[in-house]
Amino acid sequence: MSFLTLTNINKSFGANTVVRDLDLTVNTGEFVSVLGPSGCGKTTVLRMIAGFETPSSGSIRVDGTDVTALPASRRKIGMVFQAYALFPNMSVRENVAFGLKIVGMSRAQIDARVSEMLDLISLGHLADRYPYQMSGGQQQRVALARALAPRPNLLLLDEPLSALDAQIRTSLRDDIRRIQQELGITTIFVTHDQEEALSISDRVVVMHKGRADQIGSPAQIYNHPSTGFVANFVGKLNTFDAMASGTDSVAVAGQNIAGLRSTAMPPGTPITVALRPEALSLARRPGDDLSLPGRVLTSSFLGSVIRAQIEIAGQSVSVDMFNRSDAVLPVVGEQTEVWFARHDVLILREVSP
């Protein structure tokens, strides 16, 4: 059941169109990430859902009601900002109680809800601290509790983890997901970090220059990127210039590979095929049915992974292999075969930039 629906949203600032033709439906209780590089319009999308910006055209519906013209203060949304934005003059308790006072809850109800929220973020013992007395991670947890306290329709998070250091980032990320699932709240999470998006989302929207290039589950996005941009932005990628040689075959590095997903191109059209580093191996694995000859340029041992650069048809290609006790490090300069499976070959709609 769709809870949030964006229909044909466009947004321009003067002559600068920042969001184009965006359609998105989010189901009740779903966690959707908006992923994209800096300046692609992620924040603008979130701010339109929140009510801080008005779309130039299109409509936004929440739970069946059109909210496009509703001011932010009446949309019942919970918002978490990159810079925490706790009220500096209020203690943790007062910050969390802020939204509850506004809806006019009684003192007893407020107290109960505040301690419930502080338990949720495990910061009950810091209720009387002020924001300046807390670490960034703690402040962001309080911001989360403050946003959730009035039981909003939607939770919106704009790069909530970007200002934190790596360790806290992963632990808070998991906390956000856990709390979201516990409360079953519909959530939109904006980030430019693909690992973040893939690891906690039900679905991911990959944005590029104001458009949603692809909307899908993390696995779909990673395994079947629909554009060169998505493939490149989400994960590492080796791309090859190739030529369509039939409806389901391409010529690449002097070989003809057939039995691929349809290229939908007339023979002779230049296209891009791509392979993830982990889809390649120097040793034939079960399921590998294709190989290309190459020469080892570099090889490095990274613990769980052995990473090699292989020259194939004049092009440098990354290969990642799991390290096992019987694994041998490729020798630089050696001739080798690079193995992969037919179904791992990605055919990209457009030539990657």
Place this chain on the structure above:
Amino acid sequence: MTRRPPILSILIALIGAAFFLVPLIATFNFSLRMKRGELSFAAYRSVFESDTFLSVLSFSAVASLMAIVLGILIVVPTAYWVRLRLPRMRPVIEFLSLMPLIIPPVVLVFGYVRIYGTSSILPLTMTQMGTNILLVIGYVVLSIPYMYRAIDNGMASIDIATLTEAAESLGASRLRTIAVVIFPNVQSAIVSGAFLTFSISMGEFVITSLLNRPAFGPYLVQMGQDFAYQPSALAIMAFVFTWVCMVLMELFATRKPGQRLLPWFVRRTVQKGKL
């Protein structure tokens, strides 16, 4: 190798300090000599015993407080709105706020008298109350350059745009946001603006005397013409008063939320937490 003490610097500092301290000490000394042949606070006592002194002082204090309240009500929403919605207008507003420093108070008050005089639609100068209102407005105008600057700087130090959005997403109206979020967070800036307004209004002479109000500024000048020792006593008291204002301003400006005004009374200090 030991460093030589910077004798020249110390000397310059001493000479500079002497410029301020010598007249001050001389004035203080003089103010104690009302009774021939002994040092006493007789001049101070005589100032405080005067009924006029107390009445002009309370008149000026009330007028100044009104000016502070009016100034805050005008400047806080203006500075907030300009920063939030009209950032490109900020230089213009800043320039406008400086006008009172450029236009002499004499011009201002003659303008008032003409506009709000006998034959105008709003003849404020015809009644005592009206003139008092005009006086308060005059004080507000004179203090706006300081008030605006103080409050605008206060707003620069917090992210008012994000705080406003945070409050709005939690359902707060604009007015409530200003009252509960913005106002308390620029409180120390408002307080310093208020002290500046107070000290300007307390001693103001030109507007006050041309509107013929029984206030402290004209009284001070009158005393200077009629007496010898009391004006020195008043000068010293004004000086002490200004310094107390400055110290209070400093205390308010450096206070953190949840702390008492005097930090050294806080027994338990809270350590910055670790996650």
